[in-house]
Amino acid sequence: MPGTYSQLLFHIVTSTKGRAPWISPDVAERLYPYIGGVIRAEKGLLYEIGGVEDHVHLYLRWRPNGRLSDLMRAVKAGSSKWVHETFPELASFAWQEGYSAFSVSKSQEDALKRYIRGQAGHHKTHDFRSELLLLLRAHGIEFDEKYVFD
Helix, strand or coil: CCCCCCCEEEEEEEEEHHHCCCHHHHHHHHCCCCHHHHHHCCCCCEEEEECCCCCEEEEEECCCCHHHHHHHHHHHHHHHHHHHHHHHHHHHCCECCEEEEECCCCCHHHHHHHHHHHHHHHCCCCCCHHHHHHHHHHHHCCHHHHHHCC
């Protein structure tokens, strides 16, 4: 076959360091498009982004010749630097060390986009800890809870 055809879709969740509430609505309004630009620069495509003060959900398409870990390193490093330069009062802003990544079926795209857009309402009744544990279990990921959170 002369070409490579792929549809590698991911739902990625990452938190601020210590789950500090640094991502206010004003910060998010500018941070989310910046993250989209980093993903495009890495030759990915961001379909949806959303979250609350202490974490972000990304729904994106990734390329078959790239490592997801490299993408997330670029997203976190670039956006941290941008936050520090754009919001000097957030000099302590940082992302947690790791992230969670889940493969997504194209057939579930609409449901995932609604879920990501509804984060503010969702987190009125669910905290980040319970949300992440639910996602890990729903995707059949083996984990030791004592190592999931810093």
